[in-house]
Amino acid sequence: MTNLHRIQQHVLEILTQVKNQLQADLSYQTIQIKSSSTDLVTERDKSVEQQIITYLKNxxxxxxxxxxxxxxxxxxxxQGLVFFVDPIxxxxxxxxxxxQFASMIGVYLNGQPLFGAIIDIIEDQLYYGGAGLGSFVNGRKLPQLIDVPLSQGLVMISNRFxxxxxxxxxxxxSSGLRVFGSAGISFTRLLRGSAILYISKLKPWDMAAGWAIGKPLGLIMRTIDGTPISMLKSQTVIIGTRCATExxxxxLS
Amino acid sequence: MTNLHRIQQHVLEILTQVKNQLQADLSYQTIQIKSSSTDLVTERDKSVEQQIITYLKNxxxxxxxxxxxxxxxxxxxxQGLVFFVDPIxxxxxxxxxxxQFASMIGVYLNGQPLFGAIIDIIEDQLYYGGAGLGSFVNGRKLPQLIDVPLSQGLVMISNRFxxxxxxxxxxxxSSGLRVFGSAGISFTRLLRGSAILYISKLKPWDMAAGWAIGKPLGLIMRTIDGTPISMLKSQTVIIGTRCATExxxxxLS
Structure with a gap:
């Protein structure tokens, strides 16, 4: 029997551990000193992923x-319980x-979103929730999103488009464009109602958490080409409140 | 005789007062309740500007x-001492x-930058400095900017362009695009070396503070059409580290 509260507890615990470590990394300037070293960051990305998966598999x-x-x-x-993990x-x-970077974990049961969590490492803001729980930021319940027209909200569109x-x-x-360069950070802007639309090419681990948290708040998510959303491949998706998305x-059509 | 430290003291004092009030506005949700009310915000913008100017004129x-x-x-x-004020x-x-909004004050003497200050209201980060003082964020000295090629840095370009x-x-x-929707916030990214280039159409009060703080750190600023920078009119400008700007x-040429 899947216990939703047990999933929540362990996902939030490991993301908090990861946040503390990444904040310490930056404050000790291990990253800043070699700020052009992508190798170093890739190593950190790998070690954080291994840490999250080892913890959760237990x-x-x-x-x-x-x-x-x-x-x-x-x-x-x-089929069954699947965790989607994006370490950095x-x-x-x-x-x-x-x-403006984040760690994310999305949890799906038989392909349906069960729980998601996104932690904004520097802002120390933890967004989490799911259909059976409601959606929260740092323990405060997020309100249902207001369905305003495209002209009345900010949109986020990835650079490549x-x-x-x-x-x-x-x-x-729209009211204006914002480009943050992080799917996790962009999802947090949708979740708190700061922006109303996000268009990007996303991998499953880029969208799994945000979709699980945002769907109960009234977000909709569709592929640009009209194919069904799949959590098994990269897709160009449009996510937002209903009016703006439509x-x-x-x-675009 | 202009006293640079006296200018610094009073500019930082009034921006800190403004920050505390705007943070309180948002925490009391006076703005959130009427989040689509641009009239309310315009009123706030006016009252903050009046407060800053009244304080400094004294x-x-x-x-x-x-x-x-x-x-x-x-x-x-x-001629003489000129304060450029952008309340919100x-x-x-x-x-x-x-x-991601800011209050800014730039101080010029006979057309030359003397002192600037930008406060990121929500992050509570106060950037300030000038040629005779050095440049700082919350009291910590900002290092000289590293002159990397365009391909190795993030750029900020206003939506309209x-x-x-x-x-x-x-x-x-470039390494990637970021769009923040605020000149003040964009300048803070240049000052701390997070981004290397910013292109936007700016009014004098949009650029006066950032230019005063950033010039001593190695930023250069030019107009797109090659005319001299003027603090008396709107201009489309390109600001950044030398390599990237050139x-x-x-x-663009």
């Missing part, structure tokens, strides 16, 4: 793990800016 | 004031996101 030996750096399982279906999301921000006129048209019809889809 | 009665909301003077030359920079972020291919080429040659100029 409590959930029956689960499968999908992750970026290779310590996960080779998963080709989503927003690597370029981690290297260059020392802020901004060369294309249809995506430019989406941002031009307006953007009309602009 | 200590510097000989100075002139250039500001957004109309409480400044009609200045048509830059990043208004859309203030309204929609409740973060991203529809144009030459500006897309600049971002495409590479971007070649791409």
């Amino acid at each position: 409590y959930f030996p029956e689960a499968h793990f999908v992750s970026e750096e290779g310590f996960g399982d080779h998963v080709n279906n989503l 999301d927003g690597t370029m921000n981690f290297i260059k800016a020392h802020d 901004l060369n294309d006129v249809p995506y430019q048209n989406v941002k031009n019809q 307006e953007a889809e009309r602009i | 200590y510097f009665p000989e100075a002139h004031f250039v500001s957004e909301e109309g409480f400044g003077d009609h200045v048509n030359n830059l 920079d990043g208004t859309m972020n203030f309204i929609k996101a409740h973060d 991203l529809n144009d291919v030459p500006y897309q080429n600049v971002k495409n040659q 590479e971007a100029e070649r791409i």
